[in-house]
Amino acid sequence: MIRFFNVMKKNTKDISPFKEALHDHQLHTSPTLSPKDKHLLKTIQDKTQLLNKNNIMRTKAYLDYYQKHPEIQWSLLAHMVSRNAGWNMTDLKGEFLPKLLSPKEQNDFFHMLERGNWLIFQDAFPQLLLYEESKRKQKSLFYLLPYFGVSVFMKAMWEHFWKEPNQELLSIALIINEQHYIEDRVIQNPTYQQSVLDILEFQLQDVLSMNQMLFPCEENNEIKLVGATVHHFASLYKRIEFGKSLYTLLFSDKLPFISKWAKNKVHTGSRQDYWSNVFQDKKEAVPGVSYPPRFKNCSISYNYPRFYSPQLSHVWKKVHHTSPQIGDWYHDEAVVDLLNMKGIPFTGEIKPQYCETLERLDLIVSTKNLIFPKR
Incomplete structure (x- = not known):
C-alpha cells in the first residue's frame, strides 16, 4: 500500500514561547568567559576540527553522536544526508559523470558539495557537543554558543529545548x-x-534527475530504498520543505530499518555500500571497450560489468577550507514561522525513479554523449 508522508502529521506547534525567548536572547550580551569556559571552547573547537576533515569522518561523527544521544534526532538525519553527499561526490569520478562533465566542472561541483558539507558540520557539531557537555554537567551551557559563531536563533532554541x-x-x-x-x-x-x-542545475536535475535522496533500509535481510527527489535546489524554502519531509520519512515506521542499515554499513562514499549487485568500487569494465546499455529492470544485464562507484578516499584529496564568513543569518522574525511550514508530501517510494535515472545515464553514455557534446 502506498503511504504518503507529510511533515505536518501533528497539530501546528505553539511557538509563541520560543518567539518570546528569541526576542530576549537578541537583547542579551555574551558573558565574560571563565578559564573553564575557555578550556571547553578550545576542546570543542579542536574536536570539531579533527572530525571535519572529510565527508567520511563527518558522516561517521553524526551517527556516533546519535547513538549516544538519540533524542537529538537531527544527527541521524544529518548522517543520512551526509552519506548522500558522499555518493554525489564519488559520482563525479564514477561510471557516468566523467564522460558527461569536463574535469573543471567535476572539480567545481565537488568543491561546492564539500564546502556545504564542511560548513554545516563546523556550525552544527559544536552545538551538539555543547549539548553533550550540558547533559554531563546537568546545567545549560548554551550561553557559549555565540563564541562558535552560532546564530541567536539556535541559541534560543537550545535554551528552549533544555526546558521543554x-x-x-x-x-x-x-x-x-x-x-x-x-x-x-x-x-x-x-x-x-x-x-x-x-551550468549544472539544468543538466543534473532536469536532464539526468541527479537529485534523489536515498535512505537504504535493511529489512528481512534485504536492502531496500526509500527517499525522495528534490526540485529547485537553489530555493532556500524548497530545501527547508524537503528537509522537513526527509525528517518525517526517517522518523516514521521506517526508522528501525534505516538505522539498522546505517549502523551495520560503514560509509565509504561508494554506492556499492547499498547496492553491490549494481555498483563496484573497483573498475570491472575492460578499458577501451564500449558496452551497449546494460541496466534494465533495475539490474545489470547478465555477464556485463557492474557500474564503477569508487570510495571517496580513492578519488578526492583532502580540502583545506578557508574560515567561513562571519555573521548571523537571523534578521527577520518571520523565519520563526517556518517551524510550522508544511513539508512536501511524498510516498517514500524512490527505487523506480532511481532505476529510471540509472537507465537514462547508461543510455546517454552508451550513445556517446548525444545530449552532452564533448567540450
Whole structure:
C-alpha cells in the first residue's frame, strides 16, 4: 500500500514561547568567559576540527553522536544526508559523470558539495557537543554558543529545548538553521553560482534527475530504498520543505530499518555500500571497450560489468577550507514561522525513479554523449 508522508502529521506547534525567548536572547550580551569556559571552547573547537576533515569522518561523527544521544534526532538525519553527499561526490569520478562533465566542472561541483558539507558540520557539531557537555554537567551551557559563531536563533532554541525537550521542534529548527547558514556562504556565493549552479542545475536535475535522496533500509535481510527527489535546489524554502519531509520519512515506521542499515554499513562514499549487485568500487569494465546499455529492470544485464562507484578516499584529496564568513543569518522574525511550514508530501517510494535515472545515464553514455557534446 502506498503511504504518503507529510511533515505536518501533528497539530501546528505553539511557538509563541520560543518567539518570546528569541526576542530576549537578541537583547542579551555574551558573558565574560571563565578559564573553564575557555578550556571547553578550545576542546570543542579542536574536536570539531579533527572530525571535519572529510565527508567520511563527518558522516561517521553524526551517527556516533546519535547513538549516544538519540533524542537529538537531527544527527541521524544529518548522517543520512551526509552519506548522500558522499555518493554525489564519488559520482563525479564514477561510471557516468566523467564522460558527461569536463574535469573543471567535476572539480567545481565537488568543491561546492564539500564546502556545504564542511560548513554545516563546523556550525552544527559544536552545538551538539555543547549539548553533550550540558547533559554531563546537568546545567545549560548554551550561553557559549555565540563564541562558535552560532546564530541567536539556535541559541534560543537550545535554551528552549533544555526546558521543554521537543525533539521534532529542535530537529526542524536545525534544518532551518543549516539551510540559512549555507544560503549566502554557498548557494548565493557568486563563485558557485557561476561555476556550478548556473551550468549544472539544468543538466543534473532536469536532464539526468541527479537529485534523489536515498535512505537504504535493511529489512528481512534485504536492502531496500526509500527517499525522495528534490526540485529547485537553489530555493532556500524548497530545501527547508524537503528537509522537513526527509525528517518525517526517517522518523516514521521506517526508522528501525534505516538505522539498522546505517549502523551495520560503514560509509565509504561508494554506492556499492547499498547496492553491490549494481555498483563496484573497483573498475570491472575492460578499458577501451564500449558496452551497449546494460541496466534494465533495475539490474545489470547478465555477464556485463557492474557500474564503477569508487570510495571517496580513492578519488578526492583532502580540502583545506578557508574560515567561513562571519555573521548571523537571523534578521527577520518571520523565519520563526517556518517551524510550522508544511513539508512536501511524498510516498517514500524512490527505487523506480532511481532505476529510471540509472537507465537514462547508461543510455546517454552508451550513445556517446548525444545530449552532452564533448567540450
